[in-house]
Amino acid sequence: MDVLIIESRKALADLWSRHLDRMGAGVVCATGEAEAVAHLESEHFDVVILDLVLEEGSAFAVADYVAYRDAATRIIFVTNTTFFSDGSIFSLFANACAYLPRATPPEDLSAMVEHYARPH
Known part of the structure; x- marks a missing residue:
């Protein structure tokens, strides 16, 4: 499973990433809209974890782009x-x-990612 974390607080994104890594997920982190879109343009993700309050850019714009891609x-x-x-x-x-x-x-967030990454 491939996961994109979009979180302005790097320490929090790293914490989530470590938990997902232990589950065997491929994890990429972005701190804002531009970085997230760059990843979305070149990679596929099963699940995106997106903070609604980003310091750089718009979470809504990212969510729209995820749906478009x-x-x-x-x-x-x-x-x-x-x-x-x-x-x-x-x-x-x-x-x-x-x-x-x-x-x-x-660990709860990781369990939800694992659940929603399953084929539906």
Whole structure:
């Protein structure tokens, strides 16, 4: 399974990446929109972990690009805000499969990635 993590906080992305590496996932990290799009243009990912609050660029633009490149790629959104806590993110992005707090334990996030990376 191949995973793209888009998270502005490098230390947090590295923590998630280490957990996914232990599961055997191929993981690539990006800190913002431009870097994420560059990876999406040249690589395929089964799951994208996308923080809704990026320091560089727009998470919505990235999510739109993910859907454009491969509608089967699942997106797990993470955030530290309560915006979209009503579930409306799922009506905006058809490939959204989860909406989690940024503080979700890495082992739980890894389990969700493993679940959603399975063929559907």
